Amino acid sequence: MTSNAESTSDERVKSESLVTKFMKRPELGAMGGVILVTIFFYMTADSTMFTLSGTMNFMTPAAQLGILGIAAAMLMIGGEFDLSIGSMIAFAGMIFGVLTVNFGLPLILAIPLTLGAAASVGAVNGTIVIRTGLPSFIVTLAGLFILRGVSLVGLKLFSGGSTQLRGVRDALEGDPLIEIFSGDAFESLFSYLASIGMVETFKNGASKVPGIPVEILWFILLAAVATYVLLRTPVGNWIFATGGDSNAASNSGVPVKKVKISLFMLTAMAAALVAIITVIDAGSTDARRGFMKEFEAIITAVIGGCLLTGGYGSAIGAFFGAIIFGMVTIGLTYTNFDQDWFQVFLGGMLLLAVVFNNVIRKRVTGEH
Amino acid sequence: MTNTIIHMEGIKKHFGNVIALNGVTFDVSSGECHCLLGDNGAGKSTFIKTMSGVHKPTEGTITFEGKPLSFSSPRDAMEAGIATVFQDLAMIPLMSVTRNFFMGREPTKGRGLLKRFDVDAANEICMEEMRKMGINLRAPDQAVGTLSGGERQTVAIARAVYFGAKVLILDEPTSALGVRQTSNVLSTIDRVRGQGIGVVFISHNVRHAMAVGDRFTVLNRGQTLGTAKKDEITSAELQDLMAGGQELAKLEGSLGGTI
Ligand SMILES: Nc1ncnc2c1ncn2[C@@H]1O[C@H](COP(=O)(O)OP(=O)(O)OP(=O)(O)O)[C@@H](O)[C@H]1O
Ligand SMILES: [Mg+2]
Numbered sequence: 001m002t003s004n005a006e007s008t009s010d011e012r013v014k015s016e017s018l019v020t021k022f023m024k025r026p027e028l029g030a031m032g033g034v035i036l037v038t039i040f041f042y043m044t045a046d047s048t049m050f051t052l053s054g055t056m057n058f059m060t061p062a063a064q065l066g067i068l069g070i071a072a073a074m075l076m077i078g079g080e081f082d083l084s085i086g087s088m089i090a091f092a093g094m095i096f097g098v099l100t101v102n103f104g105l106p107l108i109l110a111i112p113l114t115l116g117a118a119a120s121v122g123a124v125n126g127t128i129v130i131r132t133g134l135p136s137f138i139v140t141l142a143g144l145f146i147l148r149g150v151s152l153v154g155l156k157l158f159s160g161g162s163t164q165l166r167g168v169r170d171a172l173e174g175d176p177l178i179e180i181f182s183g184d185a186f187e188s189l190f191s192y193l194a195s196i197g198m199v200e201t202f203k204n205g206a207s208k209v210p211g212i213p214v215e216i217l218w219f220i221l222l223a224a225v226a227t228y229v230l231l232r233t234p235v236g237n238w239i240f241a242t243g244g245d246s247n248a249a250s251n252s253g254v255p256v257k258k259v260k261i262s263l264f265m266l267t268a269m270a271a272a273l274v275a276i277i278t279v280i281d282a283g284s285t286d287a288r289r290g291f292m293k294e295f296e297a298i299i300t301a302v303i304g305g306c307l308l309t310g311g312y313g314s315a316i317g318a319f320f321g322a323i324i325f326g327m328v329t330i331g332l333t334y335t336n337f338d339q340d341w342f343q344v345f346l347g348g349m350l351l352l353a354v355v356f357n358n359v360i361r362k363r364v365t366g367e368h
Numbered sequence: 369m370t371n372t373i374i375h376m377e378g379i380k381k382h383f384g385n386v387i388a389l390n391g392v393t394f395d396v397s398s399g400e401c402h403c404l405l406g407d408n409g410a411g412k413s414t415f416i417k418t419m420s421g422v423h424k425p426t427e428g429t430i431t432f433e434g435k436p437l438s439f440s441s442p443r444d445a446m447e448a449g450i451a452t453v454f455q456d457l458a459m460i461p462l463m464s465v466t467r468n469f470f471m472g473r474e475p476t477k478g479r480g481l482l483k484r485f486d487v488d489a490a491n492e493i494c495m496e497e498m499r500k501m502g503i504n505l506r507a508p509d510q511a512v513g514t515l516s517g518g519e520r521q522t523v524a525i526a527r528a529v530y531f532g533a534k535v536l537i538l539d540e541p542t543s544a545l546g547v548r549q550t551s552n553v554l555s556t557i558d559r560v561r562g563q564g565i566g567v568v569f570i571s572h573n574v575r576h577a578m579a580v581g582d583r584f585t586v587l588n589r590g591q592t593l594g595t596a597k598k599d600e601i602t603s604a605e606l607q608d609l610m611a612g613g614q615e616l617a618k619l620e621g622s623l624g625g626t627i
Contacts (some may be wrong), residue, residue, distance in 0.1 A: 066473040232484045234474035241471045244460035252474030253443040272480055288574075311462045365461050365513030 002341055013098030024364050026305030027317030029356045030158040033303060033324045033349065041327060045334035052199055054334070062326025063219035064274055066319055068293060069300030070219075070226050071147050071270035073318035076301050079228070079243035079310030080129060080136040082264060084121075085142030086273040089290025090151040092118045092272035097157045100172055107177035114276060121147070121266075126261035136264075144294065147194040152287040152312040169283035184211025187202055205258040215277050219322070222270070226315035238318045239263065243310030300325055300344065303353040324349065371398045372431075373534055373566045374450070379428035381414055388414040390590040391428070396566035401557055403577040404570045405610050406587035413455050414572050415587065416537050419568070420452040421445035421565040444470065451532030455539040455570075457524045461513030465505055468512050470528050481580055493544065497526040502552045517544040525553055528559060536560055537568040542576055554580050574603045574610070586610055 040050055048054045068085055075082055095117050099110040125143055129136045136181035152163055159165045172178055179185075187210055193199045194207035201207055230236040242259045250256045271290065279285045303321035306313030328346065332339045372395050379495060380392060381389040389411045396402050406412050417423045419430070420438030430437050432448060439445045445452075459468050470490050477486040491508035498505050501522045521544050528536055536558070542550045557567050557580045571577045584601060586593040588610040593609055 045480045228484075232487070234476060234485050237467050237471060237474050237485060240463055240467065241460055243464050245458075248456070248458035248460055249471065250441050251420075251452075251454055253441075255441075255443065307462075311460065361462070364511050 007098040012040065024360065026312060026314040028305070028321060028360065030304045030317040030320035030324065030352055033353075034320050034327075037324050037327050038333070039321070041331045041334065044337070049317065049331060049334040056209055056213060058330035059143055059323070060213050060217050060326075061329055062322045063213070063215040064278060065293070065296055065300060065325055066322030067215070067220045067222055067268075067270050067274050069304065069318040069322045069325075070222050070315050071267040072294075072297040072314055073301035073306050073313050074226055074230070074239060076298070076306040076308070076320045077240045077310060077313045078260055078263045079246060080126075080260060081140060081298065082122075082125065082143075082267045083137065083140040083294045084125065084147055085267050086290040086293035087144050087147035088118060088268050088271035088293075089275045089278075089293055090285075090287050091121070091147040091154075092268075092275035093279045093285035093289045094151045094154045094158075094165070094287070096272075096276055096279055097168055098154070101165055101167045102158050104171060107172060107175045107181065108334075111177070114274050116266040118272035119187055120312055122265035124262030125268070129264070129345040130257050130260060148287070150205065151289075155285070155287050156240060163288075164284055164286040166284040168279055172280065178280065180214065182214060182275055185214055185217055187211040211250065215274075218273065218277070219319070223315055223319040230315055236261070243312070246312070248321055258347040274330050296325065298361065299350050302357070303349055305353075305357055305360070307357055308354070312361060312364070321353075372396070373398050373433060375431040376415075376419060377431070378426045379415065379430075381411075381418060381423060382426045387590055389418070389425075392587065392590070392592050394585055394592070394595075396568055398534070398564045398566050399560050399561055400582040401567040401580050403571055403581035403584045404568060405574070405577060405584060405586060405606060407572075407610055409589075410587040411590045414567060416452065416539055416570065417454075419445070419535075420450055420454075420537055434578045435462070435484065436578055446531065448471070449534030450533070450537065451528040452537040453521075453528045453539060453541050454526045457520055459512045459520055459524060462511060463516070464509040464511055464521055465498070466508040467492045469494040469523060469530075473531060492531070494526075497530050498523065498583055499538070502548055503557065518546055518549055521545060522549055522553075524554070526546075529556055529610045532565055535566045535568065537570075539570045540572065541569075542571065542573065550576070558620055563615075570609075575605050577606070578603050 020095065049058070072082065072085065079349060083087075092114050096110060096114040099113055101107045105113070121143070125136070126138055128134070129139050132183045155163050155165055190199060190207045190209060190211050194205065198336070199207050199209060230239060236255045238249070238259045241252070241254045242256045246256045271293075275285070275289065278289070301318050301320040302308065302319030303324060304319070306317070325346075328349075329342060332342055375395040376623070377393050379389055379392045379394075380387070392406070392411070392415055394415070404412050404415070414423065418425045419441040421444050424438070426438070430439070437448070437449070442452075460471070463471070466487070475486045475489050475493075477482050477489070478484050494508050503519055503520055503522050512523065515523065517592055521541060525538065525541050530540070545553060554576065557569060561567055569577065569580065582598055583595055584597040584598075584606060586606065587611075
């Protein structure tokens with residue numbers, strides 16, 4: 001027997017092809033899912049689903065959910081859950097509505113204040129989880145009810161007894177920042193494309209798609225930044241380490257508490273961003289806003305390849321998870337199927353994703 | 369020429385009503401290997417955890433390079449130049465070898481917002497450090513979960529050696545290692561000691577301890593039984609002390625001196 005300690009290659013490994021390397025990526029399942037769902041709707045849905053306007057139709061809800069889902073994925077990789085983000089949308093929506101309508105603040109103040117309020121609630125959630133050592137599942141379940149209740153009471157207080165607060169659009173008329181948080185972007189590009197016949201137009205020559213809804217740009221931006229942070233920065237390494245084994249991470253010098261609290265703040269702020277965008281879009285806010293979104297966000301993260309046990313997953317996976325979600329929700333309206341199949345579809349996807357992720361995890365860690 | 373780096377005086381540690389340490393005094397000088405011996409549950413791991421910032425001692429003082437000090441987190445101790453191989457290794461199975469190696473101390477490149485984890489440099493250093501320990505990694509992005517127990521232990525040791533600027537603490541580093549890796553670890557201890565680093569070496573194996581140790585301290589039920597220099601004690605005496613004296617002497621008769 002000869003020692004191979006000095007040689008650089010190891011005869012005990014078969015060379016790993018790019019394909020098998022790719023097979024170990026957490027986002028694999030979600031990408032496969034997008035392809036399957038696309039094929040499914042390509043065969044069953046009306047062909048308008050995959051036109052430019054049809055695509056914007058399903059990408060808009062996908063983006064709103066995806067902003068939450070990506071943040072939830074990062075938190076889940078860090079080893080925690082936040083069940084209060086759905087209610088946080090209502091809570092942040094209420095704060096934002098009150099600041100703009102009742103106090104007449106411009107966006108340049110209302111937005112940082114809303115994000116700040118959300119971040120503080122996130123920090124409180126995180127601190128309670130760390131101090132008590134209780135599962136975040138139960139701590140944020142309390143948050144789910146508390147924030148929903150506070151939103152109801154607050155809205156009644158500020159709207160004079162109703163659970164809806166109107167007039168946001170009027171209050172923000174002409175605000176210079178409104179373009180970043182509502183409506184469509186690249187409108188001139190689209191009208192130019194319409195004029196040269198590159199995109200579909202109405203009879204009067206205007207583009208059928210006025211531009212790209214801003215939430216889609218936020219969604220793409222967030223996915224890109226989150227992916228970069230997770231894979232290419234020290235903080236990303238800390239997030240994986242914290243979720244993988246917080247004790248080992250802490251013993252190795254990772255500031256586990258800071259990481260966790262920051263992630264709770266991030267998810268809360270993602271919920272606030274969704275609240276701001278959707279409240280401006282609707283022109284009003286109500287206490288039912290964001291109902292059940294916490295579960296949809298977690299499902300998005302799981303479809304995206306996150307393990308419920310933490311330490312593994314990807315933001316880009318959650319990105320595709322959200323697109324699957326949007327396609328299925330909206331896509332069914334383009335088919336002859338009863339729309340209520342949606343929930344069945346969702347549950348099925350979730351189950352499939354969890355089983356699939358488990359297999360991937362075993363492959364990565366070499367368990368059999 | 370004794371040049372004490374860290375001195376621990378009368379360290380006590382209570383976990384609720386469990387008294388894990390009941391007044392332990394211990395020090396490490398630069399360029400020496402101080403072995404900490406003792407039976408299971410004697411308090412060795414608990415003691416080194418107070419040295420590496422994981423536990424705050426209930427009582428007692430820590431003097432680091434002549435100044436009183438209290439570490440409030442493992443990060444503090446690391447920044448002071450103390451690196452530890454914990455008995456449970458502090459490895460994350462789902463993460464790659466490189467990511468584990470640099471966990472908490474990632475090398476970066478770029479500035480400001482562009483400051484990022486220098487993955488290529490990290491991979492290279494990690495492969496190189498592992499090679500020095502006699503292990504050829506298949507790939508630096510291999511998950512630690514796919515490594516053998518001994519390979520994992522070697523990653524933990526290589527990491528601590530790489531980051532242990534002043535004090536290197538090894539809690540039973542050789543328990544799962546093969547012959548070649550054990551002698552690698554022992555000669556690594558010898559090498560870093562030569563560089564002026566103080567090594568704290570915990571082992572159950574008196575032969576390993578005798579091979580590299582300069583001083584030996586035996587812990588028993590949370591208390592120090594004494595410290596001896598290499599030429600003041602034989603391995604048989606150490607063996608006896610570790611087991612708390614008489615019982616082993618009796619056992620030895622029936623086993624014919626095989627332990
Ligand atoms: N976090 C804790 N809470 C309660 N008791 C603890 C804790 N950590 C250690 N102990 C107790 O302190 C005592 C010393 O444990 P320690 O791990 O330091 O022993 P050790 O000398 O390292 O043993 P071994 O050789 O088996 O590694 C044990 O009785 C253990 O049960
Ligand atoms: Mg121990």
